[in-house]
Amino acid sequence: MIASAPAGADPSRAIAYARQPANRARWIGQLGELLTFASISALPKHRADVRAAAEWLAGHLARLGLDGSRLVPGIDGGPPSVYADWRHAPGQPTVLLYGHFDVQPAEQKDGWQTDPFRPTRVGETIVARGASDDKGQFFAHLKAIDSYLRTDGRLPINVKVWLEGEEEVGSPHLESFLDRYPDLLRADATLVSDTEMAGRGQPSIVVSLRGMLIADLRVRSGASDVHSGRFGGAVINPIHVLCRMLASLHDQSGHIAVPGFYQRIPDTPRVFTSLERRTIRPAIDVNGIAGGYVAGSKTVIPAEAMARLSARLVPQQDPREIAEKLRCHFRAVTPAGVRARFTISTGSRPTTIPRDHPAMHAAVRAVTRAWGVPPRFTCSGGTIAPVEALQRRLHVPVVLMGFGLPDDNIHAPNERLHLPEFFRGVETVTHFLAECAR
Amino acid sequence: MIASAPAGADPSRAIAYARQPANRARWIGQLGELLTFASISALPKHRADVRAAAEWLAGHLARLGLDGSRLVPGIDGGPPSVYADWRHAPGQPTVLLYGHFDVQPAEQKDGWQTDPFRPTRVGETIVARGASDDKGQFFAHLKAIDSYLRTDGRLPINVKVWLEGEEEVGSPHLESFLDRYPDLLRADATLVSDTEMAGRGQPSIVVSLRGMLIADLRVRSGASDVHSGRFGGAVINPIHVLCRMLASLHDQSGHIAVPGFYQRIPDTPRVFTSLERRTIRPAIDVNGIAGGYVAGSKTVIPAEAMARLSARLVPQQDPREIAEKLRCHFRAVTPAGVRARFTISTGSRPTTIPRDHPAMHAAVRAVTRAWGVPPRFTCSGGTIAPVEALQRRLHVPVVLMGFGLPDDNIHAPNERLHLPEFFRGVETVTHFLAECAR
Numbered sequence: 050m051i052a053s054a055p056a057g058a059d060p061s062r063a064i065a066y067a068r069q070p071a072n073r074a075r076w077i078g079q080l081g082e083l084l085t086f087a088s089i090s091a092l093p094k095h096r097a098d099v100r101a102a103a104e105w106l107a108g109h110l111a112r113l114g115l116d117g118s119r120l121v122p123g124i125d126g127g128p129p130s131v132y133a134d135w136r137h138a139p140g141q142p143t144v145l146l147y148g149h150f151d152v153q154p155a156e157q158k159d160g161w162q163t164d165p166f167r168p169t170r171v172g173e174t175i176v177a178r179g180a181s182d183d184k185g186q187f188f189a190h191l192k193a194i195d196s197y198l199r200t201d202g203r204l205p206i207n208v209k210v211w212l213e214g215e216e217e218v219g220s221p222h223l224e225s226f227l228d229r230y231p232d233l234l235r236a237d238a239t240l241v242s243d244t245e246m247a248g249r250g251q252p253s254i255v256v257s258l259r260g261m262l263i264a265d266l267r268v269r270s271g272a273s274d275v276h277s278g279r280f281g282g283a284v285i286n287p288i289h290v291l292c293r294m295l296a297s298l299h300d301q302s303g304h305i306a307v308p309g310f311y312q313r314i315p316d317t318p319r320v321f322t323s324l325e326r327r328t329i330r331p332a333i334d335v336n337g338i339a340g341g342y343v344a345g346s347k348t349v350i351p352a353e354a355m356a357r358l359s360a361r362l363v364p365q366q367d368p369r370e371i372a373e374k375l376r377c378h379f380r381a382v383t384p385a386g387v388r389a390r391f392t393i394s395t396g397s398r399p400t401t402i403p404r405d406h407p408a409m410h411a412a413v414r415a416v417t418r419a420w421g422v423p424p425r426f427t428c429s430g431g432t433i434a435p436v437e438a439l440q441r442r443l444h445v446p447v448v449l450m451g452f453g454l455p456d457d458n459i460h461a462p463n464e465r466l467h468l469p470e471f472f473r474g475v476e477t478v479t480h481f482l483a484e485c486a487r
Numbered sequence: 488m489i490a491s492a493p494a495g496a497d498p499s500r501a502i503a504y505a506r507q508p509a510n511r512a513r514w515i516g517q518l519g520e521l522l523t524f525a526s527i528s529a530l531p532k533h534r535a536d537v538r539a540a541a542e543w544l545a546g547h548l549a550r551l552g553l554d555g556s557r558l559v560p561g562i563d564g565g566p567p568s569v570y571a572d573w574r575h576a577p578g579q580p581t582v583l584l585y586g587h588f589d590v591q592p593a594e595q596k597d598g599w600q601t602d603p604f605r606p607t608r609v610g611e612t613i614v615a616r617g618a619s620d621d622k623g624q625f626f627a628h629l630k631a632i633d634s635y636l637r638t639d640g641r642l643p644i645n646v647k648v649w650l651e652g653e654e655e656v657g658s659p660h661l662e663s664f665l666d667r668y669p670d671l672l673r674a675d676a677t678l679v680s681d682t683e684m685a686g687r688g689q690p691s692i693v694v695s696l697r698g699m700l701i702a703d704l705r706v707r708s709g710a711s712d713v714h715s716g717r718f719g720g721a722v723i724n725p726i727h728v729l730c731r732m733l734a735s736l737h738d739q740s741g742h743i744a745v746p747g748f749y750q751r752i753p754d755t756p757r758v759f760t761s762l763e764r765r766t767i768r769p770a771i772d773v774n775g776i777a778g779g780y781v782a783g784s785k786t787v788i789p790a791e792a793m794a795r796l797s798a799r800l801v802p803q804q805d806p807r808e809i810a811e812k813l814r815c816h817f818r819a820v821t822p823a824g825v826r827a828r829f830t831i832s833t834g835s836r837p838t839t840i841p842r843d844h845p846a847m848h849a850a851v852r853a854v855t856r857a858w859g860v861p862p863r864f865t866c867s868g869g870t871i872a873p874v875e876a877l878q879r880r881l882h883v884p885v886v887l888m889g890f891g892l893p894d895d896n897i898h899a900p901n902e903r904l905h906l907p908e909f910f911r912g913v914e915t916v917t918h919f920l921a922e923c924a925r
Contacts, residue, residue, distance in 0.1 A: 091785060092782065153785055154780065154782070159712070160711060259716065273899055273900060274597070274898070274900065275898075276898035277770075277772045277898075278867075278869030278898075279867075279869055279897075280765055280868070281770035281772045281797070281799050281868065282772075282799065283762075283765035283868075288733070288773040288776050289733065289772075289773060291730075292730035292731075292733040292734045293730075295726070295727065296727070296731040298727075324721075326721040327719065327721035327722075331720065332715070332721075334715045334719045334720075334724050335724060335726040335730070335778075335779065336779045336781075336785065336786050336787055336789075337726075337778065337780040337782075337789075338726050338729075338776055338777065338778050338781065339777055340775065341773065341774045342774055342795070343775035343777045343794070344530065347529060347774065348701070348797050349774055351774075351775075354776065355781060356781070359715055361715070361716060361720065429717075430716055430717050430718070431714065458711070459714055459717075460713075461711055461712045461713055462711060462712065
């Protein structure tokens with residue numbers, strides 16, 4: 050038996066509003082506008098697109114009826130974020146709604162069937178970069194707010210909305226942001242919808258995230274590319290060295306061979322399941338490699354080759370300590386005659402979310418009301434850098450209640466949002482805001 | 488004591504012409520025009536530039552006074568070549584002058600200090616892609632012809648000029664060309680200037696070239712890129728597999744570890760010198776590698792990674808046999824769960840040039856006259872695919888008398904031609920044509 054929501058926190062009118070086809074159609078159109086911004090934070094040439102998405106959102110939050118909607122300037126040249134709030138529920142808790150409007154890179158030639166920034170309706174999905182990660186998901190928060198303000202003219206609790214523009218590059222300025230604006234994001238809990246469900250009709254709340262370390266390894270052997278006919282066999286080829294160094298990261302069975310990597314975590318000799326290996330076990334992956342010339346027959350020995358790699362970390366693994374172990378390992382396997390440079394670009398700690406908190410209880414009730422089944426608590430293999438930072442700095446739990454599906458193709462070509470899950474997500478957030486009320 | 492040239496083959500007026508500053512200045516201007524064509528045969532987008540260079544050359548050969556200058560259509564969609572001749576010396580031998588007007592790829596961002604296709608005078612050099620390899624070098628042939636025809640109105644022997652447009656991609660249509668035009672290139676000897684001297688003032692004639700094999704290795708593990716947070720640790724990363732497979736090509740000491748690779752050649756356990764390793768010993772080099780994403784923080788596990796590699800082969804090594812050994816090796820080291828595809832794009836055999844031939848003797852005399860010292864006979868580590876084919880098919884030796892210097896940066900950024908060597912090269916070819924006369 051689920052406890053009733055307190056008086057004055059009745060979501061029924063908002064939910065009825067969210068079910069009207071005309072409203073749904075309008076929302077899909079609005080989300081389509083948001084998805085046209087190529088807000089790729091990893092690529093400097095898309096700086097203006099990131100900013101344009103922020104401006105569009107600031108306007109949208111103001112039109113919803115939130116107060117003080119504005120761009121908050123980025124720190125140290127980072128992109129702006131978007132903030133607005135509604136604080137007219139005295140005595141009620143305040144929930145911070147977090148989302149990120151920046152997206153992963155996407156180019157049609159990577160295998161997209163449609164232009165990644167021309168949102169396309171395919172059956173019950175919208176295909177576009179950012180459709181699920183994370184524009185479509187945080188948009189569900191905004192439409193829950195929309196539904197309340199258009200019907201009741203008020204929200205059941207206080208909310209702050211903060212939308213970030215550099216999550217996909219590891220939120221490098223978030224700590225400085227929290228230093229500069231120590232009170233801006235203060236709340237009783239944070240809600241983040243940037244995770245996936247176990248499957249259709251199987252809602253889940255994520256209670257652990259892997260940490261991450263992103264780094265570059267560059268191997269340089271000469272001052273300039275040389276001709277492989279004239280020098281092949283007599284000079285060191287940095288591609289060969291890089292391949293050998295990267296191959297040394299794992300043993301033949303795929304076990305990580307960096308000394309001390311497993312030091313702080315249980316490393317029983319048992320075989321882990323696929324699910325375990327991608328959620329509660331650490332991993333190191335080379336995400337990209339480049340060197341020399343592959344577009345034609347240019348027989349060079351390049352002066353340099355490089356790889357970008359990332360490690361996924363589990364509790365007890367500290368990114369700085371792991372970075373140091375990787376640095377030592379690469380130093381040990383660097384042969385004479387080359388210069389290897391290992392550079393960390395970003396790191397974030399693994400996160401565990403406490404389950405026993407009023408906001409988490411409210412989330413469980415909200416999911417159960419909206420989906421008819423209680424959520425599963427799941428461990429995610431991904432990393433949402435701000436979740437760790439927000440939880441540690443704001444001292445309140447981050448409720449990871451996401452509405453993505455495992456086949457949303459996030460970070461991959463043909464990313465998509467399943468609309469039935471999106472609309473159910475709106476209802477879930479609507480219930481959540483009511484359930485948070487005292 | 489060097490024997491005199493036969494009567495009627497006096498190069499003195501041509502040589503005096505080649506030394507006049509006004510003529511040299513005009514030639515530098517002409518070469519500058521030729522170097523502006525971005526005639527990169529490896530890149531389809533430069534097809535029109537390759538053709539434009541051919542057309543410019545056909546016009547230039549006609550203006551020199553050669554007969555029948557024309558574009559010869561390429562075979563199977565290959566680029567056209569350029570042919571012209573002068574055959575008014577009955578009873579005298581015929582020499583085929585070969586050169587190639589296509590060039591290696593070059594982009595300013597690769598480390599060029601100037602635009603690679605805006606030839607720039609820097610001290611006593613011209614900096615441009617193709618300045619030394621091979622536009623500047625075969626241009627010395629043309630200017631020797633120019634000098635004779637402007638002074639004597641005739642050449643001491645018969646010549647055929649054939650300029651090719653796909654040497655840098657391994658002359659893939661040359662065999663078919665020789666099948667289709669069996670008589671066009673028939674001659675008593677071939678002269679190729681596409682090699683380098685031992686150093687300034689140290690002319691050399693190359694008497695062996697390494698063979699070559701160019702191939703791609705592609706490793707594919709999935710249908711599409713996936714997110715390394717969600718899947719890292721649980722799926723096979725094709726970059727890891729590719730690195731491991733490429734690392735297996737050599738042992739720790741750099742010795743090639745492909746079974747049977749050294750089978751037909753003496754492989755004494757002694758240490759080879761650097762010069763030996765780059766000329767008379769075989770080599771395998773990865774010339775390029777690509778996979779995933781290195782331009783930003785895109786944490787993907789790509790579906791595919793690929794490398795382009797080349798082997799340099801020495802006498803007794805057959806490219807087809809070596810290709811098969813590489814294929815077997817890669818098959819043996821391909822782990823379960825991935826598909827590895829090994830594709831040969833071109834191969835050519837190693838070449839040895841006979842030294843005891845009238846044209847070779849003429850070359851030795853010409854070099855000695857022009858430089859004051861006899862040439863060294865050297866072994867080159869490079870590959871000039873047409874040299875092997877021309878020698879085998881035309882049954883006459885290819886005299887490899889080049890005027891490049893070891894620091895010409897061929898196949899690398901800031902390629903350059905040293906003008907003193909170029910002008911001395913013109914005189915050497917002028918002497919050579921006279922010395923070939925009976």
